[in-house]
Amino acid sequence: MAVEFDSLDDMPHASQRPAAIDTCLFDALAYLGLLPFVIGIAMQITGVTLFGVGGRFWFAAYSTAILSFLCGIWWGGALNRVRHPHRLALILLSNLVCVAAWFALLLYATFWGLPLLAAGFAFVLWAEARLNPNLPRRYNYFKTRSRVSYLVIGCHLVMIAVIALTG
Template sequence: MDTDIHHYPPVDTRLFDWLAYLGLIPFVGGIIMQWLGFSLWGVTPRLLFTAYSAVILSFLCGVWWGAALNQVGHPHRMILALLSNLVTLVGWVALLMFRTTWALPVLLVAFGFVVWAEARLNPNLPGRDQYFRTRSIVTYLVMACHLLMILLLL
């Protein structure tokens, strides 16, 4: 199997782009629930928002894990593997703290770190540039949702 990352053709990522934007719905739903003051099946808006945020953060870091596993020649392979685990654990700790005022700011910073790290570590394969542009835009929107939820909780 060829592991040279420079031999991958461009890929149509429209489905993945749509799924990334659709992934904003639970964040917006949590904000609306908090604003209107209701829970869903006994789940508070804070828990829903925090849990979904931690899951999405883990999902984003799973891409780093996959890059480390599948791109043997990647110059940041070991850093990607270690950071994928570290950031996922930060998300898990934030989830455990969901009732505190620290959970959402921690997740907000973690999403900011993901955008920052991806720009520097380049985990994406060539030909997937559009998806990672979309992923960055959606991550900034997720960060804005975190700021709005934090304001609603104050």
Template sequence: MTNQRISTLLAYLGLLPFFLGALMDYVGSSLPGLPSFIVFATYSAIILSFLGGALWGQVLPQAEHRVALLIVSNVVALLSWAGLLLIFLLGKVALVLLLLGYLLVVLFEVIHKETLSGVIEWKYLTLRSRVTAIVVALHAIVLLNQH
């Protein structure tokens, strides 16, 4: 199996915890001691941090000319951290921060697609845009379900 196929498969499999968390939140279910909102938001923060790190890794070899992308990768990590810190205090704000982080990553990937090291050939941005659209929609569903 090629890296492209594995990456595509992993990207779509990575949506399963988002769907599960959103479904649990929508039907009012939870894990023992963990509200579904917490399950959803913590997974979201971990994945968003992963994306920030991946962005850093793609740009680092060309960092001299890509300062904005390096800064964005750090902003994404900070949004993830803020989202985690705010989950218990301001749940809706945490979800909005996480949602904005996903939009920020895909926006910068699209704007700076020439910088991404060799991933464009296999339609990486199409995959990322599709997965991000689903993730953002699930965030909106969970956000709207909060009282």
């Protein structure tokens, strides 16, 4: 049975708990996660397809997958912290954002698809700052996540501009 701690006060003394989690791997993976966005932009600019998939759909599908993954983190936070003050909001919003992302994927070929996906990342960034889905000791990880989220939103804006310029 897993032990849960809703506050730092509930946690065992420092001498009784394992060393702080090293977030280097998580940070590296978060930044590497930008690569498929960049590949999608490059594919759109050059007209290259991979496995018959164009840059616009590549970009939108990957964006949807990552938003779904982020929603899973909220779901996990709510699942593992039953006394979390925003547990219900995390559960409901994780589902709402995930469904909205998949709806945006259906609209990938229209003007609205990519802006809706970008708005999804902005909303997740905004909501995480308020709902704190995970423990406070994950601060460094979420600092990286915030930076990467800004870069992802920037990639969406670049892709929107590329599509506007290339048609």
